[in-house]
Amino acid sequence: MTLPWPRFLLPPLVLSLALLVGSMYVFLKGSFHADLGVGRLGEAFTLANYRKLFADSFYLNSLWLTVQLSAVTTLLTIVVGVPVAYVLARMRSRWGPVLLAVIVAASFVTIVIKVLGLNIIFAANGGLNRLLLELGMIAQPLTIAGKVEGVAIGLLYFTLAFIVILLYSVMLTIPRSLEEAAQNLGASRWRMHWRVILPLALPGIIASGLIGFNLCMGAFTSAALIGAGKILTLPVLIQRTVIFDTKYGMGATLAVVLLVTGLAVNLLSILLVSRLNAARGMTA
Amino acid sequence: MAAVMLSGISKRYGDTAAVLPLDLSVRDGEFLTLLGPSGCGKTTTLRMIAGFVAPSTGHIAVAGDDITGLPPQRRNMGMVFQDYSLFPHLTIADNIAFALVERRVPAAQRAQRVKELLELIRLPHIAGRFPSELSGGQQQRVALARALAHTPRVLLMDEPFGALDAKLRETMQEELRAIQTSLRITTIFVTHDQAEAMRMSDRIAVMNQGRIEQLDAPRTVYDLPRTRFVADFVGKINFVDATVVRRCGDGVEVDSLGLRFALAAANTAAAGDRVTLAIRPERLYLAPVDEVAPADALSIEGAIEHIAFLGNVMHTEVRATDGTRLLVESQPADWTVGARLRVRFRPTDASVLTEAA
Numbered sequence: 033m034t035l036p037w038p039r040f041l042l043p044p045l046v047l048s049l050a051l052l053v054g055s056m057y058v059f060l061k062g063s064f065h066a067d068l069g070v071g072r073l074g075e076a077f078t079l080a081n082y083r084k085l086f087a088d089s090f091y092l093n094s095l096w097l098t099v100q101l102s103a104v105t106t107l108l109t110i111v112v113g114v115p116v117a118y119v120l121a122r123m124r125s126r127w128g129p130v131l132l133a134v135i136v137a138a139s140f141v142t143i144v145i146k147v148l149g150l151n152i153i154f155a156a157n158g159g160l161n162r163l164l165l166e167l168g169m170i171a172q173p174l175t176i177a178g179k180v181e182g183v184a185i186g187l188l189y190f191t192l193a194f195i196v197i198l199l200y201s202v203m204l205t206i207p208r209s210l211e212e213a214a215q216n217l218g219a220s221r222w223r224m225h226w227r228v229i230l231p232l233a234l235p236g237i238i239a240s241g242l243i244g245f246n247l248c249m250g251a252f253t254s255a256a257l258i259g260a261g262k263i264l265t266l267p268v269l270i271q272r273t274v275i276f277d278t279k280y281g282m283g284a285t286l287a288v289v290l291l292v293t294g295l296a297v298n299l300l301s302i303l304l305v306s307r308l309n310a311a312r313g314m315t316a
Numbered sequence: 317m318a319a320v321m322l323s324g325i326s327k328r329y330g331d332t333a334a335v336l337p338l339d340l341s342v343r344d345g346e347f348l349t350l351l352g353p354s355g356c357g358k359t360t361t362l363r364m365i366a367g368f369v370a371p372s373t374g375h376i377a378v379a380g381d382d383i384t385g386l387p388p389q390r391r392n393m394g395m396v397f398q399d400y401s402l403f404p405h406l407t408i409a410d411n412i413a414f415a416l417v418e419r420r421v422p423a424a425q426r427a428q429r430v431k432e433l434l435e436l437i438r439l440p441h442i443a444g445r446f447p448s449e450l451s452g453g454q455q456q457r458v459a460l461a462r463a464l465a466h467t468p469r470v471l472l473m474d475e476p477f478g479a480l481d482a483k484l485r486e487t488m489q490e491e492l493r494a495i496q497t498s499l500r501i502t503t504i505f506v507t508h509d510q511a512e513a514m515r516m517s518d519r520i521a522v523m524n525q526g527r528i529e530q531l532d533a534p535r536t537v538y539d540l541p542r543t544r545f546v547a548d549f550v551g552k553i554n555f556v557d558a559t560v561v562r563r564c565g566d567g568v569e570v571d572s573l574g575l576r577f578a579l580a581a582a583n584t585a586a587a588g589d590r591v592t593l594a595i596r597p598e599r600l601y602l603a604p605v606d607e608v609a610p611a612d613a614l615s616i617e618g619a620i621e622h623i624a625f626l627g628n629v630m631h632t633e634v635r636a637t638d639g640t641r642l643l644v645e646s647q648p649a650d651w652t653v654g655a656r657l658r659v660r661f662r663p664t665d666a667s668v669l670t671e672a673a
Contacts, residue, residue, distance in 0.1 A: 207399070207401065209397050209398075209399060209401040210401050210403060212366075212368055212388070212395075212397070212401070213395070213397060213401040213402075213403070213462075214403075214414070215367075215368075215387070215388040215389045216366060216388050216389070216391075216393060216394070216395045216463075217389075217394075217414045217415035217418060217462070217463075217465075217466070218389045218390075218392075218415050218418035218419060218466065219389055219414075219418050220387075220389055223418065227414075227417075228403060231405045232403075232404065232405055
């Protein structure tokens with residue numbers, strides 16, 4: 033007997049659509065109505081929120097900061113993540129799976145705990161600062177609270193485990209024999225990575241980078257906890273606009289701008305990857 | 317192009333020995349095949365020559381230079397891998413030119429060399445394509461061209477035709493042999509396919525459990541196998557127990573199958589030793605019981621137990637009067653199971669295995 037499997041999938045589909053499209057519809061619609069104070073929205077359709085957003089350097093700076101911070105953090109994550117993923121994927125030792133399990137487990141730890149850990153590491157009288165002071169490498173203890181660099185470290189900490197897991201699976205798809213072929217043909221280790229591993233991993237690196245970028249763009253907790261009200265990324269600003277100022281219309285507008293910006297970056301990157309693949313005679 | 321010399325090369329992984337200490341000298345321009353079942357150490361030996369596996373003991377020299385400690389990229393060898401390992405992100409021209417780029421050959425010379433090689437493998441029109449657009453046989457040829465581009469001193473091949481179908485494999489074998497002969501490049505070829513080894517090699521090293529059991533020309537390996545393993549691995553063969561009666565000149569006189577006859581023997585078996593004789597099924601002939609045998613032939617009586625018709629030949633299993641089972645390969649004929657007959661052979665077609673029975 034054949035069960036009507038597609039029909040079993042209908043309820044989850046409806047639920048997912050309701051949650052995704054429904055919530056999106058609510059804030060998309062909200063963004064086109066003026067705030068009347070204490071959470072009430074005007075009846076008339078208006079572009080006033082958008083006009084205000086794009087006229088006010090405060091909002092634009094926040095958008096620019098969010099994009100910049102996400103891009104730089106993603107680059108850092110990739111720079112740290114690619115070698116780690118490569119080594120893990122090529123490891124023959126029985127510690128390989130253990131290390132991978134540790135990284136997977138780390139990705140499950142809530143960012144609140146991770147930020148707590150960062151605060152301990154960067155405490156004014158903590159081990160790291162004392163060591164650096166002793167060595168004379170710094171004059172003042174390093175702090176992360178309220179600093180852009182601090183938020184970047186927090187975001188890196190937040191996304192690294194995910195990115196390493198993604199890149200690990202990318203590296204696994206590159207046959208080891210290609211490395212041997214390159215070496216046999218005269219390529220040093222460095223040249224082999226440059227001419228074979230990196231080009232082959234590039235589409236996967238870009239895809240992983242996108243996921244990291246999206247995670248950063250939407251990251252609230254680390255930005256709010258480490259930024260301490262001084263680093264206002266869009267997600268932090270949305271929360272403040274909605275909760276403190278009860279400007280639901282403006283909050284919705286900021287959310288739409290965040291979403292559209294993220295979408296644009298993603299579309300551009302996907303276009304880039306498919307061009308890259310097309311140039312190699314592969315179907316994207 | 318150069319001679320390759322392995323002295324005392326071995327490889328251990330923990331407690332297991334992949335390759336026991338072995339010596340092997342590959343002559344300049346020779347096509348030498350490492351033949352054996354999987355796990356015999358043939359691929360490990362090849363990978364030690366390529367530099368991907370560090371030997372536990374011993375030295376490797378090419379044209380007299382010790383290369384044991386050199387990394388793969390500085391050994392100037394060309395290797396064809398089992399799965400071709402073409403770079404999927406590079407065009408065929410760029411794949412072939414890979415080693416030339418590493419050696420900083422100017423672009424114009426690179427293009428010229430790629431053109432030459434594409435003509436050598438008779439695929440001049442595919443320079444701009446990607447590996448995924450080629451058939452298995454074409455990828456195989458490109459892999460060969462890529463391995464030859466930088467005129468390596470030695471060509472290494474690890475079961476390169478394993479993934480091809482039987483017909484294509486034969487064509488590729490002939491093409492490879494023709495290219496190898498014209499370039500006179502020292503080639504070390506790994507395979508588990510004895511027919512492939514026979515067809516292409518100048519010499520075959522038959523490997524078993526990390527050892528080279530016999531190193532000889534294909535004809536000698538087939539006709540005069542030294543050990544039971546070699547005899548059994550290369551083609552079909554009959555093993556017959558025998559007792560040495562006495563040594564005579566270069567050979568021995570033996571008592572076997574209820575007969576007494578002399579044959580050549582390289583080993584040192586002495587009178588009274590029990591030895592094993594090996595004789596190929598196609599060296600045995602079926603004859604009617606009453607037919608008179610030629611003067612140089614011996615014969616033994618028996619009955620047919622089983623017949624298998626294989627098209628061009630027929631395999632007949634005969635149980636001799638002393639109980640020995642013999643496999644005979646002959647032209648298809650009208651024998652029937654149960655028929656009594658004589659199995660005839662020349663003593664010179666049998667060989668004495670060196671190992672004790």
